[in-house]
Every structure is written in C-alpha cells, then in structure tokens.
Amino acid sequence: QLSLFRFTVKRPFSTSHSSVDSKEMKKFQLLAHKWWDEEGEYAALHSMNDIRVPFIRDTLLSMSSNYHLGNPLSGIRILDVGCGGGLLSEPLGRLGASVTGIDPVEDNIRTADRHKSFDPVLAKRIQYKSSSLEEIVEESMETFDVIVASEVVEHVADLEMFIKCCSQVLKPDGSLFITTINKTQLSYVLGIVVAEKIMGIVPEGTHDWEKFVPPEELEYLLESNGFSVKTVSGMLYNPLSGSWSWTKSTSLNYAVHAVKAGAPSHATDTPPETDTQQRSATAGTA
Numbered sequence: 271q272l273s274l275f276r277f278t279v280k281r282p283f284s285t286s287h288s289s290v291d292s293k294e295m296k297k298f299q300l301l302a303h304k305w306w307d308e309e310g311e312y313a314a315l316h317s318m319n320d321i322r323v324p325f326i327r328d329t330l331l332s333m334s335s336n337y338h339l340g341n342p343l344s345g346i347r348i349l350d351v352g353c354g355g356g357l358l359s360e361p362l363g364r365l366g367a368s369v370t371g372i373d374p375v376e377d378n379i380r381t382a383d384r385h386k387s388f389d390p391v392l393a394k395r396i397q398y399k400s401s402s403l404e405e406i407v408e409e410s411m412e413t414f415d416v417i418v419a420s421e422v423v424e425h426v427a428d429l430e431m432f433i434k435c436c437s438q439v440l441k442p443d444g445s446l447f448i449t450t451i452n453k454t455q456l457s458y459v460l461g462i463v464v465a466e467k468i469m470g471i472v473p474e475g476t477h478d479w480e481k482f483v484p485p486e487e488l489e490y491l492l493e494s495n496g497f498s499v500k501t502v503s504g505m506l507y508n509p510l511s512g513s514w515s516w517t518k519s520t521s522l523n524y525a526v527h528a529v530k531a532g533a534p535s536h537a538t539d540t541p542p543e544t545d546t547q548q549r550s551a552t553a554g555t556a
Contacts (some may be wrong), residue, residue, distance in 0.1 A: 273344075279503065288402060288431075289426040289428045289429070289432040291426065294427075295375050297476060298354070298446060299375050299475065301473065302355070302375060302381050303377070304379070305381050306357075306381070310470060311473050312355075312357065313471070314507055314512070315354075315357050316510055318421075318505075321514045321516060325447070326424050327342060327365055330342075330346065338366060340469070342365055342366060343546075344366035344367070346366075347370070348368070348414065349369075349372065350420075351372055353378070353382060354373060354383055355381040358418060363386075363395040367416075369396045369397075370399065371397070371407060374401065375402065382398045383398050387527070401457045402438070403432060403439075404431070407435050407438050411441065412439070412441045413442050414441065415440075415445070416446075416447070417440055417445075419436070420447070420448070420449045421451075422448075422450075423448055424451050424481050424483060426457040430486075437496050438470070440505075442531065443529060443530065443533045444529070444530045446492075446526075446528045446529070447525070447526070449523065450524065452483070452485060452520055452523070453479065453484045454522070456522060457479070457521065458479045460522060462477055469507055477540065485520050488526060490524075496530060499526060500529055501525070501527040502525075503524060504518055504519045
C-alpha cells in the first residue's frame, strides 16, 4: 500500500474552498442544450446507461433483502452529483428512487428540469438544483442512501474535498458510485487524441488528461476518508457499435463502488479483512 502515497503529492489542495472548476463549467455551458440528442456530443453517455444503470441497481439490490418488484429502488434517496441534463437521474427515477440532481451549470439544470417535466412520474421523483456539492452539505448532512458521481471526478478542482463532502451527505453504510477515466498513456491516446481530435466522439477540449484519476489514487483517497472500496471494474467503449462493456482492464474507463463506514459499533470483534485482502491482491492488474 505504500506506493499509493506517491499519488497524493500530485494533487495540491485548492485554496478556493470549492471543488467546482470554473473553466470546466464554461465548457459544459456551451453544450447544455445538447444533452438529450442521442446521436450528438453526449451519445457515449447515453449508451453508458446500458451498463452503469444495471451496475448501480444490481449492487444496491444485492445489499438489500427488501425491494419492490417494478420499483426496485423505491425508498432509496439518491444524490446525482454533476447530473448534467439528467441522463442518469431519469433512469434511476424510473426504477423508483427519489433522486436529487445537482449541477453548478444553471443551463444544465434548466435542460434537465424541462426534460423530466414531460413525464409526470419523474416530475414527482426527481428534483434538480443548480448547486455545487459543497453548497448543499450543511442542509443535507447524512441525508442520502446513495451518491452517484458519473464522469464527474475528472472535472473537479479539489478531489479530496469532493470525497469528504460525499461522505458528509451520505448516511452511514451509504453507497458511493463513481465512473471516471484512468490516467494512462492509453487514455491519452484513445480518450483525447482519438476520441476528441480524430473521431469527434466527444467535443474537443472536454477532457484534460492531467486531471484524470488513477484508480489507485481514487481508492487511497476513499479509504483515507472513511470509505471501504468494494468494487473496481474496467469499462470499455466501442466507438463503432457505440456500446459499452465491462472489462478486466482499468487502463481506460472504470467504475468504483465504495461504502461509507457505518455507525460506530461497541462490539469488540475485529472486522473481517478478507475483502480488503482480495481487493489488494487484484489491485493494479490492469
């Protein structure tokens, strides 16, 4: 585990007291009206729902013995951080969850609000707010069962502050789901040179390779801020078919599921270490 410490020095603490990066906001402001164009700039995010929604749903169902057929996520409060136009909030709402979507870009929230208004069921289950994560911490301490931060952490200004805020608004034993991009030579070539500059799968300038987050760094920050990392899985996008699949390699995109430590227990038993040992044994095999 000692090798993980080298990752922490690369990301200096922000003095702005916000995880929101104003340059990143401007990028997304320009595309706010295009969120629901399934053939447009966000086509890859639309098709990512085919794997990220079942990943979230099935993980949560495996942790609960109590769910409703037809509305499997009924009774679960989800915070979708950096929700954009609501591409992930809506399918989670359709599964029965009560979803709060936040995004610092007001035009994104306007687009999301307008789109959900066409469906009276979603209009009740989803609420959107133009806000950063830090801005809702005080009013939302230990409020949510689940936080989803999909394709967000590679855009934040201060990753550790972001994770600390996630922990503050999550209930004990709550789940955090993250999808993001690894910082490898391959992710530079395919994620930026090919995807942005050659094929135009995403708009040029969407990503900054320097802000990509290696899974080892993300795991270290999560574990040192009160989370237990349960799953790290590689994701692969096929630009020809426009579809996503799971893969063993985390060298490009990957998904993480982590659980916030529960309420302190007075039991003297030591927790089982098998899960951590297994994960450590498989870490870095990409």
